[in-house]
Amino acid sequence: MKLLREVVSGLIKMFIGDIWLTVGILAIVLLTALLTGSGAVPPLFGGALLFLGCAVVLLASVVLYGWRHRDR
Amino acid sequence: MVSFTTAAPAVSAAFVASLVEVVEAFTIVLAAGTLRGWRGAVAGTAAGLAMLALIVVVLGPLLDQVPLQSLQLVIGVLLLLFGLGWLRKAVLRAAGIIALHDENAAFAAETANLGNTITRGFDWLGAVMAFKAVLLEGLEVVFIVIAVGAGRGLLVPASLGALAACIVVLAIGAIVHRPLARVPENTLKFAVGVILSAFGVFWTGEGLGIAWPGADLMILVFAAAFLLVGLAGVAMVRRPSRVITS
Numbered sequence: 001m002k003l004l005r006e007v008v009s010g011l012i013k014m015f016i017g018d019i020w021l022t023v024g025i026l027a028i029v030l031l032t033a034l035l036t037g038s039g040a041v042p043p044l045f046g047g048a049l050l051f052l053g054c055a056v057v058l059l060a061s062v063v064l065y066g067w068r069h070r071d072r
Numbered sequence: 073m074v075s076f077t078t079a080a081p082a083v084s085a086a087f088v089a090s091l092v093e094v095v096e097a098f099t100i101v102l103a104a105g106t107l108r109g110w111r112g113a114v115a116g117t118a119a120g121l122a123m124l125a126l127i128v129v130v131l132g133p134l135l136d137q138v139p140l141q142s143l144q145l146v147i148g149v150l151l152l153l154f155g156l157g158w159l160r161k162a163v164l165r166a167a168g169i170i171a172l173h174d175e176n177a178a179f180a181a182e183t184a185n186l187g188n189t190i191t192r193g194f195d196w197l198g199a200v201m202a203f204k205a206v207l208l209e210g211l212e213v214v215f216i217v218i219a220v221g222a223g224r225g226l227l228v229p230a231s232l233g234a235l236a237a238c239i240v241v242l243a244i245g246a247i248v249h250r251p252l253a254r255v256p257e258n259t260l261k262f263a264v265g266v267i268l269s270a271f272g273v274f275w276t277g278e279g280l281g282i283a284w285p286g287a288d289l290m291i292l293v294f295a296a297a298f299l300l301v302g303l304a305g306v307a308m309v310r311r312p313s314r315v316i317t318s
Contacts (some may be wrong), residue, residue, distance in 0.1 A: 003204060010208045014215065015100050015150060017157035025152050035282050047282040051294060055301045058156050058269075059308070062163050066309025069169050 021061040028053030081291055082220040083233040085267040089216045090237035092260050093209040099251045100205035101174050103182035106196030107160050112120055116199035120206025131214075135222050145279025147219050148272050154215065155268025162262035163302050168311035172258055175251035216264075220271055266302060272295035 016022045028050060036046035105113035135143060164170045182201070189211035213234050276292050277284060284290040 003200070006118055006204065007207060007211070009226045011211065015153040015157070018160060021156060021160055022153055024089060027154060029152070029276055031199070032276075036199045036280055036282065043280075044285070046280065047273075047284060050277055050280075050282075051297065054156060054269065054273060054298070055153060055216060056299060058160060058163075059305050061160055062167075062305040063308055065160075066167060066169050 009016035018061055018065070020064075021057060024061065025054060028057060079226060081230055081267050081271070082224070082226045083229050084259055085264055085271070086213075086230040087237050089264040089301050090213045091241065091255070092257055092264065093213050094142065094238050094241040095175065095255050095257065096173075097205045097209035098245050099178050100182050101202045101223035102245065102249075102251060103179055104198035104201040104205075107183060108195040108201075112195035112198035113202045115194070116202030117206050118205075119199070120203045120210060121250050123203075123290075124210040127276050128214055128218075131218065132227070135218070141279055141281070142211040143222060144275040145270055148275030148277070148279050150215070151219050152270030152276060153272075154219070155265050155272050158261050158266075159265030159298065159302055161259075162258055163305040164309070165258045166306045167261065167309045169309055170172050171209075171211050175255070175257075178220070178268060179251040216268070219268070226259070258272045262302060266298045274281050 031053070032046045032050045035041045036043050037048065041049070101113050104116065137148075161170070165172050188222050217227065217230045217234050221227035270291050273294050274284065274288075284295070
């Protein structure tokens with residue numbers, strides 16, 4: 001049972017290392033899906049949004065963590 | 073016909089990611105074998121590999137039933153979560169914000185956990201330890217192989233990339249017989265994070281119906297862009313080196 005718990009916990013940690021990174025990525029994917037799915041923006045614009053959004057979320061997550069833990 | 077631009081990143085991602093994971097699993101199996109006897113460690117490793125094979129055999133045919141676009145979207149999002157997570161950690165390690173993974177320290181920690189009783193017969197503690205290590209690290213390898221291989225019919229080449237990594241680590245491990253601490257693990261994780269994130273954006277986009285210009289070539293463009301973003305992240309948060317004044 002303990003082994004199973006560790007396997008499940010390992011699986012979850014594979015995809016949710018940092019909760020804000022996860023939330024940010026899912027929000028970007030959802031926004032891209034809504035905008036391209038509804039035809040509000042051309043698909044390629046949605047693609048650019050997806051990439052740039054992920055890049056910004058990554059940088060924000062790194063910078064915030066870095067600044068918070070820099071002097072520890 | 074599988075194009076080189078798709079196959080090369082998939083195979084290299086599977087190889088390099090597997091290298092990282094197999095090195096970590098090898099450290100624990102080595103600790104279990106050295107301290108608790110090799111019979112248990114080898115049996116645990118074999119059981120772990122059998123469990124992973126079973127997961128692949130069960131999961132493989134199921135994936136064939138899922139429509140390609142839905143499969144690409146789900147795997148693309150999972151790749152983004154996994155790849156950007158690895159890239160984030162690699163950036164923070166490269167910047168000196170969090171400590172680098174040290175195989176010698178990991179070996180010492182596992183050794184302390186196992187105690188120093190060398191057993192002659194079959195040792196269950198060593199077997200369970202090895203089984204757990206192979207299963208947990210192997211799950212990440214299985215996910216990466218499926219993720220980079222499933223959407224483009226590259227499961228076999230990606231599996232061969234992972235298998236090659238296992239052979240390389242086991243061969244070197246058998247020769248040196250100690251933790252492979254000199255493997256530049258963070259550099260490899262950085263590279264894998266970049267490649268998986270690129271695949272993630274590409275497949276999520278395809279799953280959402282975006283026709284990328286240049287088709288598969290965009291994976292390389294995204295990889296180059298994520299590499300720049302990662303390096304920029306390191307530069308932005310790098311811990312300043314301390315100046316010693318007398």
